[in-house]
Ligand SMILES: C[C@@H](O)[C@H](NC(=O)OP(=O)(O)OC[C@H]1O[C@@H](n2cnc3c(N)ncnc32)[C@H](O)[C@@H]1O)C(=O)O
């Protein structure tokens with residue numbers, strides 16, 4: 001089968017030919033380069049209008065040269081339907097429809113972010129990996145489960161490339177900024193910047209303003225670039241490790257334009273090697289926006305009969321990866337694996353050993369992180385975990401009794417609780433309990449920070465919260481909603497039938513929140529109301 005792909009969501013006007021018989025991909029691209037500032041949607045669309053016909057023609061010529069008979073011998077036309085800039089997408093959509101009609105072949109509408117993922121699965125041969133998409137307008141972790149790509153974690157504000165590009169605009173460098181930051185960091189030294197992960201979600205706004213302030217205050221730009229890379233990429237590596245730990249899978253693939261960065265690739269490779277996981281990063285031409293990945297996924301979709309009639313082929317600037325019905329994979333496949341029982345457990349952050357009813361949790365140094373950042377995080381989190389585990393118990397939530405703490409070494413010794421993780425023993429009653437527990441600690445003035453189904457231990461009678469290392473004191477409804485969001489994502493990414501579990505969880509939360517606040521309860525400022533907003537935010541900025 002031979003498929004033409006067309007890409008043009010933002011900056012890359014690109015066409016490709018993928019031949020399934022030879023596995024060969026020809027890509028022809030013409031990038032848009034703004035004269036100043038970032039990407040201007042109107043200018044980018046003008047570029048698409050001129051460049052798309054030209055790159056498509058080049059690819060069709062190549063197709064004709066390599067065809068057996070007359071004509072280009074193409075079986076289908078695949079195009080990026082979204083996400084991306086509306087004016088650009090519309091031009092690509094029009095070009096793809098016209099080409100499919102001229103060649104009289106089926107039209108296939110591809111989700112650009114799923115294509116960033118599938119190109120890594122295609123190249124690696126992995127079955128069911130976690131995918132870290134690190135691109136300009138996005139940053140998220142995806143895993144296939146129950147017939148969809150689930151968003152296991154994502155940025156709460158801008159995409160990772162856009163965050164870096166905003167900093168480089170501030171210092172007067174031309175777009176794109178990512179490669180310039182990478183080059184400048186070669187001559188830099190570490191500087192401290194805010195590090196923000198919440199479960200498998202993360203945000204860049206705090207670190208970007210701190211980076212701009214540091215530059216304005218005279219910190220050498222090379223040092224800010226170095227600190228930025230160390231901090232942002234350590235955050236991405238940490239959440240990727242959390243996703244491996246939560247799902248139990250041992251395969252990671254990288255996607256997106258920021259994936260071209262050597263330092264990011266090095267950190268991910270090191271993390272995976274140390275966990276015994278396999279890591280795959282596609283070659284750069286398949287990481288940055290390109291039509292090759294659109295053609296490769298298009299071929300799979302076409303083989304599954306997943307084609308579009310022209311009237312149904314409108315583009316979608318906010319097309320999320322979890323909206324895509326995954327027709328080309330078996331519903332039974334999943335990123336989630338059954339955990340194996342062992343005396344030593346390796347979480348995302350720590351190793352945990354069991355000795356006579358006692359648990360020793362060691363936050364071992366992460367060699368992929370800069371040592372200063374690593375020491376800071378291990379000490380802060382060990383301290384937070386010990387303090388909040390005890391505070392939660394005082395508020396009435398079952399947690400392990402702490403026996404000993406050594407923040408400098410990152411070691412906690414505490415009571416072993418529960419018989420198993422909630423991940424392997426999900427029931428509505430237990431999820432309801434987790435909802436009640438979270439409402440109780442929120443009312444007591446702090447959040448858990450990482451309430452996934454692996455951070456809840458259960459036995460016949462009780463449901464314990466553990467692993468408070470990412471928790472902090474706060475009364476903000478947004479922070480409360482993030483706790484609920486993190487739990488919801490972890491259930492959706494691993495449970496067979498998440499809906500009733502999530503309903504029970506939210507009922508439990510609502511019941512305690514209402515009881516705690518009594519007369520002063522205001523449903524409009526409730527965390528559950530805010531949760532709906534967090535879930536509904538289209539984060540393509
Ligand atoms: C929706 C779609 O239009 C969008 N595409 C996109 O963002 O282009 P992509 O090629 O995946 O990524 C571009 C980003 O990748 C960054 N980048 C490129 N080379 C880099 C490097 N060596 N280090 C860090 N960032 C780099 C650029 O600065 C830019 O922000 C997306 O995938 O989110």
Ligand SMILES: Nc1ncnc2c1ncn2[C@@H]1O[C@H](COP(=O)(O)OP(=O)(O)OP(=O)(O)O)[C@@H](O)[C@H]1O
Pocket residue numbers: 242245246345346347348349350351352359361400414415416417418420421450454455457466467469
């Ligand atoms: N007090 C405890 N009693 C029983 N089991 C525990 C206890 N603490 C940890 N565990 C087990 O060890 C696993 C890893 O612990 P924990 O979540 O604290 O480590 P982590 O590295 O911070 O994990 P992650 O960051 O992936 O959530 C837990 O999922 C749980 O199965």
Ligand SMILES: [Fe+2]
Pocket residue numbers: 112116135136256257288289
């Ligand atoms: Fe992209």
